[in-house]
Amino acid sequence: MLPWVQIDATAVPGSGKEMSLHRRGDVFSIRVGGVELMNNWIYGPECGLADIGCAALADPERPRILIGGLGMGFTLARCLSKLGPGARIVVSELVPAVVRWNETVLGALAGHPLNDARVTVVQGDVARLMRAEPGGFDAILLDVDNGPEGLSRASNDKLYGHGGLAAARKALRPGGVLAVWSLSEDQAFTARMKQAGFDVQENRYRQRRASARQMIFVGRPRPAEARAKASAGKAPAGKRPERKAKAKGASKPKPASKAKPAAKAKPAAKAKPTSTERVRRTRRPRD
Numbered sequence: 001m002l003p004w005v006q007i008d009a010t011a012v013p014g015s016g017k018e019m020s021l022h023r024r025g026d027v028f029s030i031r032v033g034g035v036e037l038m039n040n041w042i043y044g045p046e047c048g049l050a051d052i053g054c055a056a057l058a059d060p061e062r063p064r065i066l067i068g069g070l071g072m073g074f075t076l077a078r079c080l081s082k083l084g085p086g087a088r089i090v091v092s093e094l095v096p097a098v099v100r101w102n103e104t105v106l107g108a109l110a111g112h113p114l115n116d117a118r119v120t121v122v123q124g125d126v127a128r129l130m131r132a133e134p135g136g137f138d139a140i141l142l143d144v145d146n147g148p149e150g151l152s153r154a155s156n157d158k159l160y161g162h163g164g165l166a167a168a169r170k171a172l173r174p175g176g177v178l179a180v181w182s183l184s185e186d187q188a189f190t191a192r193m194k195q196a197g198f199d200v201q202e203n204r205y206r207q208r209r210a211s212a213r214q215m216i217f218v219g220r221p222r223p224a225e226a227r228a229k230a231s232a233g234k235a236p237a238g239k240r241p242e243r244k245a246k247a248k249g250a251s252k253p254k255p256a257s258k259a260k261p262a263a264k265a266k267p268a269a270k271a272k273p274t275s276t277e278r279v280r281r282t283r284r285p286r287d
């Protein structure tokens with residue numbers, strides 16, 4: 001079995017954590033502090049986020065969309081495939097090296113979506129971008145972590161708290177939609193979205209080869225009048241308690257005996273991620 005090889009590593013801005021890029025054959029893995037954030041073997045949820053976000057758009061021909069963050073570019077590529085030439089997509093990516101990886105070694109995985117003229121990449125925190133552009137977006141698609149429990153950095157927690165959700169609501173145009181990907185169900189997050197003035201739809205997303213049920217939360221801002229009625233008589237929402245990042249085991253290579261038979265005549269270098277690595281994503285990379 002081929003070993004994993006570390007290709008690059010960089011600091012995650014605003015955290016003491018390291019993000020690293022690894023490769024085994026044609027499988028790439030982005031890890032934070034040794035824990036896998038994503039790979040290109042299983043990326044169904046990224047496409048699900050784009051599908052659901054784009055389906056909710058009032059006008060798919062000329063929308064302005066904010067995607068946070070870039071990862072391997074699958075959500076971005078899927079949005080591009082669904083939207084017309086008038087669409088504009090802003091991708092917010094916190095880690096400069098991720099953009100560089102997408103411009104080079106990772107670019108082909110999602111078909112070089114950064115080369116599309118409809119795309120603008122902004123390096124920095126998506127929370128800052130949302131605050132900077134009130135009424136700026138028809139859809140905000142958030143996939144910066146493994147869900148409302150931050151993995152990339154602890155300060156991402158604020159994105160999913162009352163302040164972050166209020167900023168997301170303000171950043172939306174009338175009729176806009178916020179979609180948030182999560183590794184698991186999170187009733188407290190649903191409640192916070194409602195408190196922040198969203199009508200919430202929970203889209204369960206079951207992985208094919210895993211028991212985990214993933215979730216894409218979709219929020220549409222309620223009209224101000226309805227929000228005022230809903231909050232009348234309620235105590236002011238308190239601050240969201242600090243939450244710790246999920247401690248998942250570091251990726252371990254799968255024993256060769258469990259490797260998938262080469263039914264599709266894969267090259268010898270083809271390697272398969274371990275079940276730990278498959279926790280998040282659901283599909284094999286495109287050929």
Ligand SMILES: C[S@@+](CC[C@H](N)C(=O)[O-])C[C@H]1O[C@@H](n2cnc3c(N)ncnc32)[C@H](O)[C@@H]1O
Nearest residue numbers: 046069071072073074075093094125126144152
């Ligand atoms: C799970 S990946 C995104 C996967 C992406 N949906 C795809 O299709 O490949 C998470 C990305 O969000 C970035 N990120 C983490 N925190 C962020 C933040 N606060 N603002 C912007 N990007 C962030 C990470 O560096 C990483 O590239």
